[in-house]
Amino acid sequence: MATAAPQHQAAGTRPDQAADLGEAGFQAVFDAAVAADERIEPRDWMPDAYRATLVRQIAQHAHSEIIGMQPEANWITRAPSLRRKAILMAKVQDEAGHGLYLYSAAETLGTSRDELLDKLHSGRQKYSSIFNYPTLTWADVGAIGWLVDGAAITNQVPLCRCSYGPYARAMVRVCKEESFHQRQGYELLLALSRGTEAQHAMAQDAVDRWWWPSLMMFGPPDDESAHSAQSMVWKIKRHSNDELRQRFVDICVPQAESLGLTLPDPELRWNEERGHHDFGPIDWTEFKEVLKGNGPCNEQRITQRRRAHEEGAWVREAAAAHAAKHSTKATTHEGRAA
């Protein structure tokens, strides 16, 4: 990459100043901007590794939104009331929208949606491991809203202050909609929990299955997290995995109580001294297996995504061909007018 290309200006500097700075100077201006909590914007100079980290993280985030449509869309046609069906459809639609914001944010870093989708389809880029779990009952839709979206929000709210402007701004919009989804998921579970015996049991079973995978959404423990330290310095990340996981557990415990549901962890208890809940060990073997592609739905999720893309190829080609014909006509027409 031509890091010091003339059109790239260092954050907070005018082009005429930046031209004289050289690589080390750019780096210093960048570091100062990050330290001062200023936003890095697409045309600013940035370290190659910062750009690469952001592309990887934003792409993975975008991929998670679109793969994440599948486990919930699995229940659209079976939603048990028209109100719930409308809520679920709106949610899945929002997720496609989030995917669009995030691909756009990634594109400001010099990549393209097509390129990123290729990487997703060929397995070179990942999506959140949570979406490799199946939605077996209607209550799973509620558990996903409450726990999975809850974990996502805990992760994403700090990203609204991320040092990269386009990502931070995308997260502001995403978080507003996500908190709405989370409340709806909670309310769905509440209705089940207070419903018939069978509904209550369905809700409890879903929470039992989604609790641990939700805790895994915060990533590996801090001492095993490869990218954490650098991301914290760059202010892409604001809190460690374990800090956010702890925050999430502390939020969920009282919520589970008001739901009238239990969390599947015999070691979960309030620790007066720490001012936090202690909780049991996470099965990192399972986490690694899911990441490696051996989760319950990895194959199914990626196959469906690839199939949608492949089966839609003729539609995209038609749109492109039509646009090309149309723009040729427009140009010809303008030519004549001139």
Add this chain to the structure above:
Amino acid sequence: MTDTAAAALALGDDALVLSHRLGEWAGHAPVLEEEVALANIALDLLGQARVLLSMAGDEDELAYLREERAFRNTQLVEQPNGDFAHTIARQLFFSTYQLLLHTQLAATDSPFAPLAAKAVKEVAYHQDHAEQWTLRLGDGTDESHARMQRAVDALWRFTGELFQPVPALPVDWQKIQETWTARVTDVLGRAGLAVPAGPQTGAWSAGAGRQGLHTESFGRMLAEMQHLHRSHPGASW
């Protein structure tokens, strides 16, 4: 059942069933923008269905506890999604009809006028979406042209039913049919597609769906839609 309730059911079932079919696209659309668009249209239709079914009774009882023979939707809206061209052809035919119907209804003093006034705005968007895609597919590549023509041909015989008068709807059905034919002919023409020569109804009389006579795939669609609700009698969700 009063004529008004029967009419609410007919229009409500159309919107409910088409919304369900569009909901099946979630996660399968050819491009992300269409995930958003198809879900958006499905949601608009579901919103219309809820208002209309509530005019006829309890929306969930009507949606989830009636059997196939009691549904009053046209056969067009229950047709399986097929490929994207089939979905677009179905959308073009239905949204053009809905736009004309609701535009007329909105100007009446019937109980449907308020719903129609709101629906017109939504349906105008649906019609535009379907028209734009008909043009892109019809006048795109050879493959998309062939697929779009096949879709138009396949669904043509379900379009006649749309103009079967529904009692209690104070509209000019003949005018709706004429305008529909003119508009659809215009869009197909601009897309380089042929208006099918075949009849607009099958061997059974037009209006079969409105009388509760449906096509085979519809029962399976209802089985999926109603299964959970029926498994928990009396539960609230």
